[in-house]
Amino acid sequence: MIMLTIILIACDDFIDRSPLDQLNQETFFTDVATTQTAVIGAYRTLTSSSLYGQAFIVIPEFAAGHMRHISNFPEYVEYQNFNIRIDNPWALNIWTASYETINSCNNIIAYAPNINEYSMNENLQNMVKEAHFIRALTYFNLVRAWGDVPLITNPTTPQTTSAEIRVPRDAASSVCNQIVADLEFASDLPNNNAGSKGRANGMSVKSLLAKVHLYMGNMQEAADLASQVLQSGEFTLLENYSDIWTVENSAESIFELQFDEQVPNTFVQNANPASRQEFFASDAASLLFDEEDARREFTIREAEDNSGNINLYVGKYRTFNPPTQNVPIIRLAEVYLIYAEAVSFSNLQEGITALAAIRTRAGLATDFTGSQDDLIALIQQERRKELMFEFETWFDHCRTGAADDILEVPNSDRYLFPIPQLELDLNENLTQNPGY
Template sequence: MKNIGNTSTWMILLMIILSSCGDFIDRSPLDQLNQETFFTDEATTQAAVIGAYRTLTSSNLYGQAFIVVPEFAAGHMRHISNFPEYLEYQNFNIRIDNPWALNIWTASYETVNACNNIIAYAPNIEEYANNENLQNMVKEAHFIRALVYFNLVRAWGDVPLITEPTTPRTTSEDIKVPRDLSSMVYDQIVSDLEMATDLPDNYVSSKGRANGLSAKSLLAKVHLYLGNMQDAANLADEVIQSGQFQLLQNYSHIWTIENSEESIFELQFDEQVPNTFVQNANPSSRQEFFASDAARELFDEEDTRRDFTIREAEDNSGNINFYVGKYRTFNPPTQNVPIIRLAEVYLIYAEAVASDNLQEGINAVSAIRTRAGLETDFVGSQGELIALIQQERRKELMFEFETWFDHCRTGAAADILEVPDPNRYLFPIPQLELDLNDKLIQNPGY
């Protein structure tokens, strides 16, 4: 909701920060803390940055909802009870009061506000001008904000672009802001990511933190969406040629080895921050979400990705079901979520160069197909090659929340997913947001 800056939300974020960062900051009473006075030194800024990353693990974002919703829309997933709030995405008939639309929207703007606070207040710390660590943490906040706005603009199109922190003193009228053109939002995303590309490539050892190469990878993807193919190709090639990442020969190791050599930016879960989706999508745990039969049928029999991506198992009644195979670490449910990995960068590069250099595009997509045990004897046009690359993106990145947005980007959603109305490429603005903010206007078709 738009009241993302109210006191309770900020206190929740501070509790996340304080509970996740050990004893390296003073544990002042929460009611004495506010955004401006919280940022006093490198330690408190570090706490805020970790808190911002942790908001991404919410069950309303990458902890469940932002995996489930796009995968239902892509036709890859089903629910044990056929709950209507999920089926609406699969049937492209989403109600304006769908709870998951509201959950993702609300959680996204909470993360945006956490980043806005870091970006606004950390530079006021006395040592900031001479402290590279502080400066880098602000760049991380730019990366996180760009990631969230990229998700928002892909899902809803024009969205409110808020780059200043809301505070307990922000009035209700201040919070009521209209939607900004998607072009303006994309300009901000590009600006944020360009700032984040200044992070050192080896900035931190953990894949759970952004660095220069993860920013370049995400920026390459953004440029692909914008149709800036040369920029996308250049950035993707820089990441590939960096030598910092490798395609794993065993596809399953991407998911069974945390922070593998293929992972460029991977969201971290642990026993204190469990992965809700893993708990709800595993045959040996609480079972709510299944892989669809249609998802399995997309793979050729010889495709080595199929049997890992879609796990076949027998339930307690002896029935064979298809499960989401990529998320298996359920006891405890600490499965990490790769947000972007090298294989996707190869596919970004393949599509970006295909229009100017057909053979270079073939070579890039062949690297992904070869690992999957498939040959690439391609003879065809540029359009046919791009269609092949899109097919590979769908299979390679299944259950990684990309296919729906990809097919909407290319217009393939109409034919491949059988979306009846291009207006349905965007989700509805949540009704509660419209009720709270009379400056918002609903998307066409809803």
């Protein structure tokens, strides 16, 4: 009876507590420490298996034809066949996880500036700028995958009404304008912010902004921003391509998502010949490389399975025991390629020189005598090989229209993924993408 009384008292005490998800977000933000906790939490949402922890690596790479699954699960193969069901679970997972990240950022942006010391505390101000960067990165991925998406810039709470969150899709151009505004707001972050490449810094903001302008077709802005990063002296192309992946936070890395034993990298566990062996590199991916290309051997890893068969693995993700390998989100080689493409519209020789930096490291010839269109096509080929398994090729080819011929996409409607059916069921103001 005594024990029962203690349990009942303890239960009453527990029941009287407010659930964590009903805590007032505004009262959470009281000082630097609480804000830093929220910012680290926002970065951690990106490591989810629904985002850069697996899905946002796997899905674009299946669409680009670079990857295969051991069992040919339909939810993955659908992306490779460009016949995606509206109830595909990975579309829903990426969509939902992205908006969770955005809401985390919206809370920081809305409430941290109300802290008394905010106007005089540069550290607090920088953390709000980091939230703008994370939100911009997440919306950039959403708009590339789905086109028009709901643009939500205010935090939602348990008290938010259904009408407030059941919003229609905004035009992709409006979302891109918000992405640019977020990045411009964050552009004066220190280049060595918080002493970590796992935190947004001035150069990662400019690199992402250059990429956004490239996608928007603003070539002069993209070239100018990329040039600032290249001329900063903050980063260096590594001599050995493999070091980008075997050395964490290397001199080439501009922004790198951090994984550790508390935050393991799910994809590494599932794509390794000595681990679970679920995801493999495709034969088509291997054939893209010239024989003399120094990137192939590391990018496409050949290993023997238990039956003595040689399989092709995703070579860039090797640290599986424990699965703590970081994921570079932005690195210097991509900035070279952004600059090469963007500057080619105004200065062909500058584009050739920038491309040569990447081809030299790969052990490839750097002479070029073709037209502007030829050069841009070559840059796109280099982007595919340099950034293979870095979730870029699919979006690149859709941006340039090359997906039709190179990836054999049946029609341009398939450049965008379907809005998840569950979201359409919950929100009558959403509309489906054409063709689904």
